[in-house]
Amino acid sequence: MPKEDSTIFASYQRDPSLFDEIYDAKGQIKDVYKTLFQLYGGHSIPDYMTLNEKARSSFFNQGITFQVYHDKQMQEKIFPFDLFPRIIDSKEWEVIEKGAIQRSRALNLFLWDIYHEKKILKQGVVPLELISSSENYLHQMIGVDPPGGIYNHISGTDVIKHNDGQYYVLEDNIRCPSGVSYVICNRTALKRALFGVFNHYETHTVTNYAENLLDLLESVKPHGVDVPNTVVITPGMYNSAFYEHSYLAKTMGVELVEGRDLFVENDFVYMRTIKGPQKVDIIYRRIDDQFLDPLEFRADSSLGVPGLFSAYKKGNVTLANAPGTGVADDKAVYTYMPEIIKYYLDETPILNNVHTYHCSRPKELAYVLDHIHELVIKPVDEAGGYGISIGNRLTKEEIETVKKQIKEHPRKYVAQPIMSLSVHPTYIDETSSFEQRHVDLRTFTILGKDRDFVLKGGLTRVALKKGNLIVNSSQGGGSKDTWVLK
Amino acid sequence: MLARVANNLFWMGRYIERSEHIARYMHVNYFSSLDAPNELSRSRQFVLNSMLRMIGAPEAGENEVLDEEAVLFKLALDPEHPFSIISNVKYARENANSARDLISTDLYESINKFYHFVLKYPEQHFLKKGLYDFAINIIEMSSILRGRIRSTLLHDEVYAIIMLGVNLERANQLIRIINAKYYDALYAQGSYEAKFSKSFEWTTLLKCVESYDMMRRFYKKTPTSLTTLEFLILNPNCPRSMMNSLNQVYTHIRVLDNSFRYNKRSTAFLVGRVRAEYQYKYIEEIEGNIKQFIEAMLKNLADIGDKMENEFFHY
Numbered sequence: 166m167p168k169e170d171s172t173i174f175a176s177y178q179r180d181p182s183l184f185d186e187i188y189d190a191k192g193q194i195k196d197v198y199k200t201l202f203q204l205y206g207g208h209s210i211p212d213y214m215t216l217n218e219k220a221r222s223s224f225f226n227q228g229i230t231f232q233v234y235h236d237k238q239m240q241e242k243i244f245p246f247d248l249f250p251r252i253i254d255s256k257e258w259e260v261i262e263k264g265a266i267q268r269s270r271a272l273n274l275f276l277w278d279i280y281h282e283k284k285i286l287k288q289g290v291v292p293l294e295l296i297s298s299s300e301n302y303l304h305q306m307i308g309v310d311p312p313g314g315i316y317n318h319i320s321g322t323d324v325i326k327h328n329d330g331q332y333y334v335l336e337d338n339i340r341c342p343s344g345v346s347y348v349i350c351n352r353t354a355l356k357r358a359l360f361g362v363f364n365h366y367e368t369h370t371v372t373n374y375a376e377n378l379l380d381l382l383e384s385v386k387p388h389g390v391d392v393p394n395t396v397v398i399t400p401g402m403y404n405s406a407f408y409e410h411s412y413l414a415k416t417m418g419v420e421l422v423e424g425r426d427l428f429v430e431n432d433f434v435y436m437r438t439i440k441g442p443q444k445v446d447i448i449y450r451r452i453d454d455q456f457l458d459p460l461e462f463r464a465d466s467s468l469g470v471p472g473l474f475s476a477y478k479k480g481n482v483t484l485a486n487a488p489g490t491g492v493a494d495d496k497a498v499y500t501y502m503p504e505i506i507k508y509y510l511d512e513t514p515i516l517n518n519v520h521t522y523h524c525s526r527p528k529e530l531a532y533v534l535d536h537i538h539e540l541v542i543k544p545v546d547e548a549g550g551y552g553i554s555i556g557n558r559l560t561k562e563e564i565e566t567v568k569k570q571i572k573e574h575p576r577k578y579v580a581q582p583i584m585s586l587s588v589h590p591t592y593i594d595e596t597s598s599f600e601q602r603h604v605d606l607r608t609f610t611i612l613g614k615d616r617d618f619v620l621k622g623g624l625t626r627v628a629l630k631k632g633n634l635i636v637n638s639s640q641g642g643g644s645k646d647t648w649v650l651k
Numbered sequence: 652m653l654a655r656v657a658n659n660l661f662w663m664g665r666y667i668e669r670s671e672h673i674a675r676y677m678h679v680n681y682f683s684s685l686d687a688p689n690e691l692s693r694s695r696q697f698v699l700n701s702m703l704r705m706i707g708a709p710e711a712g713e714n715e716v717l718d719e720e721a722v723l724f725k726l727a728l729d730p731e732h733p734f735s736i737i738s739n740v741k742y743a744r745e746n747a748n749s750a751r752d753l754i755s756t757d758l759y760e761s762i763n764k765f766y767h768f769v770l771k772y773p774e775q776h777f778l779k780k781g782l783y784d785f786a787i788n789i790i791e792m793s794s795i796l797r798g799r800i801r802s803t804l805l806h807d808e809v810y811a812i813i814m815l816g817v818n819l820e821r822a823n824q825l826i827r828i829i830n831a832k833y834y835d836a837l838y839a840q841g842s843y844e845a846k847f848s849k850s851f852e853w854t855t856l857l858k859c860v861e862s863y864d865m866m867r868r869f870y871k872k873t874p875t876s877l878t879t880l881e882f883l884i885l886n887p888n889c890p891r892s893m894m895n896s897l898n899q900v901y902t903h904i905r906v907l908d909n910s911f912r913y914n915k916r917s918t919a920f921l922v923g924r925v926r927a928e929y930q931y932k933y934i935e936e937i938e939g940n941i942k943q944f945i946e947a948m949l950k951n952l953a954d955i956g957d958k959m960e961n962e963f964f965h966y
Contacts, residue, residue, distance in 0.1 A: 227756070228748075228763040402749050414752035421752040426653050439657045439808065439907065439963040 245643030264516030301491030313385030369621035375416035381613030429472030664816025666743035678786035811906035822896035
């Protein structure tokens, strides 16, 4: 055994009030982590710093970066990546996988219903005003049948483990969930830096995402198309997720297009190639609903394609995800997920929902206003961790401001008990040691006509600031490779 | 392939090739002047002017004295100057970025490394003692890029477009370098051992396009104006010659347009026509009228570029 004090784990401090992923209930290191703990523990601090540097340059050289302005100069930064992987054993994973599929299927049926017969609203299971007051409900989609009957082809389900050891869903992302390319890059970077550790574990691959994505997209091709031509549409190379768009196009072997590369003629979509127009059948779109088609949505959009929506309504092109899915990943709809799953599938939810108070209901509003210090307040329609207030972190004045905001627009806010995200050992540069940091997990589910797929792995996001619960990369979060064991 | 992306890839090829030629011209001329046989060729002002001429920047005025560091900075690391190596590498990467889904990960990673190498190169080190190191690295990295282009991409239209960019630019740079060195040879003539036809500048010219060793092997004689120009313009076996570049351009344009119907408006027709003109020329017909040749050839290459733009990149 190497000397305790010289190794990288020597100073790891465990706060017993937090749920640490690598310890079991008795406070022992879990079996699945034992080998890993030993392998990493054998590294001295300078050793580990070198490895960390290697991993960083791997990202840098692969050009997996985002740009920030600093002193008028553009600088490229990498997303922080932690070399110590998170392990999920096959039993735990099965629950997550089944739960994610269940939610995606239920949401798909829900979307069909609210754009067609609206049974669930008529029967009062989900209140009508939840939908009618949503900015993301697209009246243009009423009565439209998406090819293959699929709305949310790609879902990103954000899951956390609470300190009761149970998984809870925090959010369903079914507009343009991003992050899957980082799952694969994290794996690549970890292999480059520490390939030896893979000899000790049997881990599911994550590189099969693109082939499944293409396969499932092609399963919902427009009627009458034999060999579909699939493309990925991006807002362009200055978009923060451009790397992911190009990665997905490359690994699927399809064209990456911008709006200006496409045009619509007689309700068919074509792309401009060096040999003239070529018909496009399936579009994996990474631009938001409002920018898809200036004739139908925002007229000032230069990212979209005039006439695209009309081609879509005629059934001549598949859009993934379908326009209008945003109405269902709204945080207010989230709170009805148990009812939605029960209603369409007649099943009990496999993954827990966090209990949610609706500020639109007077009784619950009163509770929220009285208990702000023990709740998280979330705007229902913001993504990226913006606008979230965590009750026990607010000063008295801040509490008053939040209260005022809620009272002004109760429909805009929901509140949840403060969930304690589990923690995971994470290497921290400033102290050159491992410390506990909160993590969540974004899983990726693809729905096709008669088949579905969940990527065995996912994006474990880490809140790098001590004590911070918000893991989004826009709020200083990093990520880890995630191993699902066979 | 998308027309917009084809255009980007074409320019990626051009910018890679261009940055390499500037780097080579800079260091070869600088170092060969250090022990050149006559005074004028040894003069620093003479070399700096030659560099400016090659990239198409304004040369020094009559009584102006060029500052060595300023000129070297302008050619290599000046981000404000569109002809500098750093700008070229930036453009190459930007073009590669937008076509990232089409090119191999290996090729992209090499371009990216190339970019970061130039971006991070310390300015003072370059100006004081890094000229050789910097230039050699640029040359080596662009060779790696060409290797990755050839050995990691599918040899289809994407490859043809990139190679069209590389070869058109190579021909273009060659003509520019011949032009610059031709003037150098004219200025440097006069004294004993400095006759135009036997000028030291022809050796430098050959080295500027990495063809000196092979030229010696082919002629087994000291380079003269005639043999140098013949080798660099007309010999199809010299990989850097104009003829070789035209042959390459012809091969790759045929991948995009394999119709042999008579179509005088196509790019392939124009390429074939230009190539045919030089395929059976004597160097004596060119050497006497080098200025005319240079002008005509630069126009030919520009016309081919314009034609390609209209035929393939119009979007």
